[in-house]
Amino acid sequence: MSSWLGGLGSGLGQSLGQVGGSLSSFTGQISTFTKDMLLEGVEEVGDATTELHVSNSRLAQVEASFSTQKSEYDRLRKLHTELEEKLEAAELQIKQQSSEYRTLLHQKDVEISHLKARQSGLQEQVQNLHQAAQSTSISPAVLPVTTTASSTTSSSSYLTQPSGSHQGFHGDEMDLSEVIWSQQEINRLSTEVMRLEAEVAHWRRMSQASTATGAGNGDQGEILKLQRTIKGLREDMSREVDEHQHELAALQDAQRQKMADVTRRHREELAEYEERIEELEEQIHSGGQTSSSSDASKLPELQKSISSLQEAAEQRDKQLAELSASLEEAQKKQASLQLEKDEAQEENAGLLQNYMRLQASVDELQTRVQEQEGKALQKAQLEHEIQVLKQNLTAAEEEIERLKNLSDPEPKESGEVEHADILELNTIIGMLRQEKENLEQEKISLQERLDVAEEQNVSSDGAGSGELLEDLRVELERREKALRSTEEERDTLMSELEELDHQNQEATQHMITVKEQLSAQLKEAETELTRLTAELNSAKDQKRTLEREVETQKELTSQSAFTLNELHMSKQDLERNVKELKDKLGHAQEQSIEARREVAELKKSLQEREKLLSATQTQLDQAGKGGTRSLGIKEELETKERELSDLRRELEEIRGSQEKVMSADYELKMEKRKLMAESEQALGKVEELTKQMKESQAAANRTGQEKDICIEALKLEKTQLDGELRQTEKMLAEQAKQFQQTIEELTRARSMDASALQTEHERAIKLNQVKDLEIAQLRRDMEQLASDHRDTNEMLSITVAGQKQLTDLLQEKDIFMDTLKQNAADIQTEMEKSISVTTKEAEALRQALEEKDKLLGGMKEENSHLKEEIDRIRDQQSRPQPMAEPRMLDIITELETEITQLKSSRNGLEEEVQTLRRTTEEQQASLLLSQESLQAQQSELEEAHARLQQTTLNYDRLILARDEDIAHLQQTVDRLSADCPSVQGEVILQEDKTQSLNQEYGNEKHDLSKVEIEKLVRGMKEKETEISQLNEKNLSLTKQLDQLVVSRDEMGKLSQMIMQKDLEIQALHARVSMVGCGGHSQDIMFLQQQLQAYAVEREQVLAVLNEKTRENSQLRSDYHRLMDIMAGKEAALLKLQQENQRLANMSDPSGSQEMFKETIQNLSRIIREKDIEIDALTQKCQTLVTVLQTSGGDSCPGSSGVSSNQFEELLQERDTLKQQVKKMEEWKQQVITTVKNMQHESAQLQDELIKLQGQVNADSDCSSKLSVDYARLIQSYEQKERRLGSLGQELAQVQQTITQLSSTKDVLLGKLDSVAQSPEVVVTQSSEHSLTADPPSLQTATLVNTNQLQEDLVRLRGQLAEKENMIRTLQENNHRLSNSASASENEQRSQTEEIRQIQERLDVQQRSVREKDLLIKTKGDQLIQVSETLRNRENDNEVLKQAVTNLKERALILEMDVKKLKEENELVAARSREKESEFRALQETNMQVSLLLREKEFELTAMSEKYATVERMLKDKEQGKSGELNQLLNELKSMQQKAVAFQQERDQMMMALKQKQMETSAIQSELQHTRDKEQRLNLELERLRNHLLEIEDSYTREAVAAEYRETELRRRVSMLEEKLATSSSAVENASQQATMQVESLQEQLNVVVKHRDDALTKLRTSQEQVNQYAVSLSNLQMVLEQFQQEEKAMYSAELEKLKREKEEWRKKAQRLEDQASALQLNLDEANAALDSASRLTDQLDLKEEQMEDLKKQVDVRQEMLEEAQKKVMNLLNSTEGKIDKVLMRNLFLGYFHTPKAKRADVLRLMGSVLGLSREDVDKMLEEDVQRGLSGWMSNLLGGRGAQSVPNTPNRPTSGQGLNSSFSEMFVKFLEMESTPSLPAPRLPAHEIKSLSAPPLRRISGAVSSSGSAASLKRAGDSNPFLAPRSAAVPLVSGSSSGGSSSSHLLMKPISDALPSFTPVPVSAEASAGAVLKDLLKQ
DSSP: OHHHHHHHHHHHHHHHHHHHHHHHHHHHHHHHHHHHHHHHHHOOOSSHHHHHHHHHHHHHHHHHHHHHHHHHHHHHHHHHHHHHHHHHHHHHHHHHHHHHHHHHHHHHHHHHHHHHHHHHHHHHHHHHHHHHHHHHSSSOOOOOHHHHHHHHHHHHHHHHGGGGGGGGGGGHHHHHHHHHHHHHHHHHHHHHHHHHHHHHHHHHHHHHHHHHHOTTTOOHHHHHHHHHHHHHHHHHHHHHHHHHHHHHHHHHHHHHHHHHHHHHHHHHHHHHHHHHHHHHHHHHHHHHHHHHHHOSTHHHHHHHHHHHHHHHHHHHHHHHHHHHHHHHHHHHHHHHHHHHHHHHHHHHHHHHHHHHHHHHHHHHHOSSSHHHHHHHHHHHHHHHHHHHHHHHHHHHHHHHHHHHHHOSSSHHHHHHHHHHHHHHHHHHHHHHHHHHHHHHHHHHHHHHHHHHHHHHHHHHOSHHHHHHHHHHHHHHHHHHHHHHHHHHHHHHHHHHHHHHHHHHHHHHHHHHHHHHHHHHHHHHHHHHHHHHHHHHHHHHHHHHHHHHHHHHTTOHHHHHHHHHHHHHHHHHHHHHHHHHHHHHHHHHHHHHHHHHHHHHHHTGGGTTTSTTHHHHHHHHHHHHHHHHHHHHHHHHHHHHHHHHHHHTSSOHHHHHHHHHHHHHHHHHHHHHHHHHHHHHHOOTTHHHHHHHHHHHHHHHHHHHHHHHHHHHHHHHHHHHHHHHHHHHHHHHHHHHHHHHHHHHHHHHHHTSSOHHHHHHHHHHHHHHHHHHHHHHHHHHHHHHHHHHHHHHHHHHHHHHHHHHHHHHHHHTSOGGGHHHHHHHHHHHHHHHHHHHHHHHHHHHHHHHHHHHHHHHHHHHHHHHHHHHHHHHHHHHHHSOOTTHHHHHHHHHHHHHHHHHHHHHHHHHHHHHHHHHHHHHHHHHHHHHHHHHHHHHHHHHHHHHHHHHHHHHHHHHHHHHHHHHHHHHHHHHHHHHHHHOHHHHHHHHHHHHHHHHHHHHHHHHHHHHHHHHHHHHHHHHHHHHHHHTTTOHHHHHHHHHHHHHHHHHHHHHHHHHHHHHHHHHHHHHHHHHHHHHHTOHHHHHHHHHHHHHHHHHHHHHHHHHHHHHHHHHHHHHHHHHHHHHHHHHHHHHHHHHHHHHHHHHHHTOOHHHHHHHHHHHHHHHHHHHHHHHHHHHHHHHHHHHHTTSHHHHHHHHHHHHHHHHHHHHHHHHHHHHHHHHHHHHHHHHHHHHHHHHHHHHHHHHHHHHHHHHHHHHHHHHHHHHHHHHHHHHHHHHHHHHHHHHHHHHHHHHHHHHHHHHHHHHHHHHHHHHHHHHHHHHHHHHHHHHHHHHHHHHHHHHHHHSOHHHHHHHHHHHHHHHHHHHHHHHHHHHHHHHHHHHHHHHHHHHHHHHHHHHHHHHHHHHHHHHHHHHHHHHHHHHHHHHHHHHHHHHHHHHHHHHHHHHHHHHHHHHHHHHHHHHHHHHHHHHHHHHHHHHHHHHHHHHHHHHHHHHHHHHHHHHHHHHHHHHHHHHHHHHSOSSOHHHHHHHHHHHHHHHHHHHHHHHHHHHHHHHHHHHHHHHHHHHHHHHHHHHHHHHHHHHHHHHHHHHHHHHHHHHHHHHHHHHHHHHHHHHHHHHHHHHHHHHHHHHHHHHHHHHHHHHHHHHHHHHHHHHHHHHHHSOOHHHHHHHHHHHHHHHHHHHHHHHHHHHHHHHHHHHHHHHHHHHHHHHHHHHHHHHHHHHHHHHHHHHHHHHHHHHHHHHHHHHHHHHHHHHTHHHHHHHHHHHHHHHHHHHHHHTTOOOHHHHHHHHHHHHHSOGGGHHHHHHHHHHHHTOOHHHHHHHHHHHHHHOHHHHHHHHHHHHHHHOSOOOOOOSSOOOSSSSOHHHHHHHHHHHHHSOSSOOOOOOHHHHOOSSSOOHHHHHTTTOOHHHHHHHHHHTTSOGGGSOTTTSOOOBOOTTOOSOSOOBGGGSOOOSSOOOOSOOOOOTTTSHHHHHHHHHHO
């Protein structure tokens, strides 16, 4: 920031320095100008030619100074614009950087707050850890609570200090204010510069006028005034420049000082923190050393603290790990949910099987009470289903609320889907309730029948009925148990239903995701559109840049340089192509190496693959053909290269590049031949080589194409160069001709005698040549511009073709892109408009060029006139006349005037170009400002929407709470309904109806509130557009008021809804209280009231619709009224325009001016001729007038008087013309302001167009949403159709299974019959066989032994017994099978009958379902159409409102236009008056000129008469008149001078007239320009009016059609609702009956399956079973595949969501890790600082505790002190005569070590130390000087005996000064010097007590003895210097000293055991003598 601001300041300083330099040069030029003006009056030259020469030289100087000043002005203006741009950029950058710094400050504050919170948490953790450590330590002591507060305050204060470092950056606002002030100052300076320039121009005009009138005519007073004003201006300019430079320097210094202060503060704070950290670290190190030396018990506690910190860090890591684990757990939960879903489906299948088994058991039991129990079952099922559906409803409502809260960005779509689901559920619930009521009625009737039957049974049967009743009760109990089991199974089925509901919800979510994807696609398409528009804009910008480049590329030399550069570039491109070809060759070589390797491998397999050679040879032939083609291509390349060489023979550098390309191509040929040879070897890889050959062929083709392109480009360049050469040759030829002409003219001019005339003539010719060259250059530039314009047109056509292709591609896209096509069409129309605008601008430019061509033609005509005059002058020069010089002067002055006029016209054109550029820049800036304001308004609108959404969310929460209360009351009602079931159905019906209706009406109200909110927002927008013209403050206040109004309206509506909910709650409470009583009448009354309320609400809705229609009609009437107003205003505008045109036609003096020009030219010629005649006659007259004194004296003054009067009149006319010029300039400025106003209005119209485009886009978005909803409905309908198809498939499968069962039954019956027949046959055969076998056996019995017969009999008997047993078992089996067969036949017959009935019912139901589905589809379509028409109606209303507002705005704009046109009309009238006055003045001048002509003719006649008379007189008086001739000659010379002056004045007046004519022509061109603009604006107004009329007609037609549609749709909706209600009830009844029948069929099927299984165990029917299983498996697979597809779609959507969430969580985790690492670093630093601070506070606390303990022990120590004092006194008495040898040695040595000059000072110091007075010491010194050293030594040795005893402190009573020893005095001196003047501030112990360090008493308690404790108590109050020398000798402590933490021994206490007073040997540094020595040295 500082570097950037410094750079900016330096740039501003440099630029302002340049400005100051230019101003100083400007003031210098003014001063030189004034000097020249002053000198003009002095330089008076007698000769006319020299005076003319001087005046011309001065004019040249003035022109040179003017050109330099103009260049200076242009440079200053460029500098000014650059500085303004830099300043704007600097302001923008400063704003951005200040906003960035503020955001950074906010972030840092947030981070500091987070760190503070974290530090407090860490401090709490550290406190807990310290408490744990203290509880585990040896002496557990509880810390006070106040210490934590102090530590936290200290830490917080320590942490709050760094915030001060950021306070320096809040000075950015001051910097911005200073920059704004400097901008204002710069603007003021620019205005002053403009004012000064205007004054300079004024004085330049005055100077020109003064120089034109002549040197002698200038007034000295005016020159003095000019001098004074110039001096004053110069002083003011220098003073202001100095002030501004000082202010700039001060600003820069202030900025630098601010930045230096900020950096210095930052550095100081950093240094303070570093010093504090170093001090804390040093204290930590010192504390660590002392604690390690003093106590080893601190180490474990420190380790514990470190471990606790490590644990805290590990906890942070764990928290991070837990966050990542929670992410993984969420993923696992999703997977587990999916697994649970699969398990639930499996359990569902198992439960279905159990359910079927239980149903089979129930069917066996159901014999008597089937009807009653079936009804009871249905009742229970319906009740349970109602409860489950209630729960589902509540869950669905909760989910709806949750989804509303979650998906706020998409509330409309999800709300519509959920609303549709809720409506479906409500309809199902209503149907179920109706069925429940029917069942209850049937139950009541059955109960009544049962009661009647029981009474009859009781009356008839007394005893038997009792037994029957008991049996029936037993059976009822058994059936109740079965009922419970069935209820449980039904619960399982309901859970499955819930799962299906969940799946349905998931499907809806999938639909929502699909919808989001489609919206994303839409957004992408919109972005593509925006990109295309951006590309169009970029194409426009490119067109503009091309035009600018065309303007810059005007010089021919630059074109030749560009062509050379392009040739170099083409050479480089060819070299690049050569390099690319070499790279390709290298690739081909690598491929050939690989091919060689593969050939080596393939040579082994050549023997096996000889058969493939023929095919490969054919391929090789093909490749050879390709090679020949490539050779042909190369030959073509060679030919083209030859052409290149022919074209570029002149350029040697490009020849080398061509040779390189040729060599590279030759190398390519050689390498390709090598490749062909290798391809003949590599037979196996022929295909790959052919591919490579194809690629090489393609590359060769590309290179050929590139070379063709290069050849064509070079040909084009050659043609361009030829054309340019021809042009240059033509130019040179023209210039040569012109130069030859100039040479000839110069040679002719040399023949002239006057040097001044030669120079002037040469300069005029040079200027002529320059002008001709400029004209030729301008023509060439025009041609270049035309060619560039054609190129831009071609580029535009190409871009338009590309846009058409893009539109075709867009048209081929989906149905959703129709809206985008409309937008593209709108964009195309806008493009066409813009192209038309550009074409109009081009036409305007062409018109301007044509005007300039006309001006050039006029200039040529004037040039031809000038040439004619020059020829005439030459003819006159051939005549030897003395009057030729003034004629040439006239011509030269006319040429100069024409040159100045040309210069002024060129300057005017340049200024117009610059003004046009400025206007374009201002328009761009205004566009940017308008866009920023639009963005600000959009942000404010978004904020308002966010507030409204918050309020609506709050009220929705309140409503939800009310709904929950209602749900609780419903539960209570359900509980009470168990007591009274008859009332329950009606109550539930009423509650659900109220809920559903309230929800519906709530949704309707919510929609209505949204519409009203949108209306209010639009009203706000309209108010903003109206109020933005007044004040920004009013704008903000109105915004706040509108927002308050909106919030109040919403508050009122939502409070009404809450009141309704409260009323419903109260009503439910009342019903709950009434349910206990069981009254039916009150419920009926309540139902009636609700019906009335619903009717009232329906009437309200109809009233709202009627209000909307009424509003629509009001808007339409307002629209018509506004259109009438518009038509009236447009008529007034047309009238005004007609008046303007009439006035313009009136004030069109173009023809008269041309006539006037011609007349003036003719008059000027006549005047010149007359002047020549007059001059000739006056010359003749003046020679003769001298003779006649009377006539000559009368004629001369008259003529001079006339000329002077004419001159005064011309001066007056010049002044009037100047005033008129000023008026015309003011009028021009007014025209420019009107043009700017029109531009602003066009910008407003563009903003309105942008708004309309935004509305169109919004409408297209709405239509796309409707199409998406329609597609969603179609998809849901298709899904339902698929479900119906699956149900039909299932029915077909059931029918197939039934037919299979019947076939299996027939097979079983046939097998049973065969089995029954086979045993009978066996029995008969065996009996016959026995009977036939008996006779032979009897015959043989007689022959064989009887033993054998007996054995046979026994065996036969056993066989008979076995056979009989077999027969019995077979007979039993037969009986059982026959019974089972008969039973199965009966059952199958009943089943077939039931199946037929079911099939018939199913067919009927399917037909009804199809019909109802068709009805539903048609009604759904009708509903969609109704909703679409309603939305269209609302959109129409909104569009009409917007149109009304737009018309109001346009009416205001038209009023403004009318006012402006009136003002312009007045201005035009004033201008016409001015023009008429000017015309009258010109006519008057014309009349005066004609009068002058008449006078001159009169004078001619008079002079001719006089001439005749004078000739007569001369003939008489010719003799002796030579003297009079000389007089006449002198008078002639004076008359010639006067004539020259008059001619100059006449030329000046002609110049002024020509300037006025030029100005009038420029004003006429401007008038024409304004008229063209007015015509364009009128055309635009008419187009807008026609457009509005068309829009109005279309809107009226649409409104009428919409009303008609609305009525029809309402009628259809009512019909459809009724049909829907009936059809839904019938469908639900049929579906329930079908489900019941399917369940009964399933039960019967289960029974049949069991019988089949029993038969299959006995018979072999496994194949049939396998077939059945295969069929069932195929069906299941079909179902499973469908489920899997659906699940895959759902899972893919969910996976995508999870992946997105995972990526977001990963990003969050990475951010958290970064933050955690940063916080960890900050934590470590903070912990280090806290540890150091805690150690300090612990040490201070220890010292404070020691001080308190020592204070307590003072009383004990005082006694010991007294004892010690007694001992010291005894020791004094005993040691008073002893000598301190060490001290005396040091004194002695110190005296002798000092120089002799300073020994007196040492002795005085010793005397003062020993207690001697100053006078005594001086006397001793004097005696010493007198006596020498012996006296001093004797004194010293004599006095030593009394003062050598070491002294101890006196008692308080002993105040003797002389008796005190030297050591005592020295100790007192040290006490005086060491004691501070102020008492040291003591820190209280309860504020500095630390947490981390333990107190010292715990540490040293085990170590120190009682003596040391006592010494510790004493240490605080005892003075370290009061100890005796022997005790206080060692000044540096040893390592084995006591437990005190201080390191110096002077801080140690006095030990109790005093040592003996023998002198202890010590070091020289530690002794008192060494201290004295040091003092003496100092």
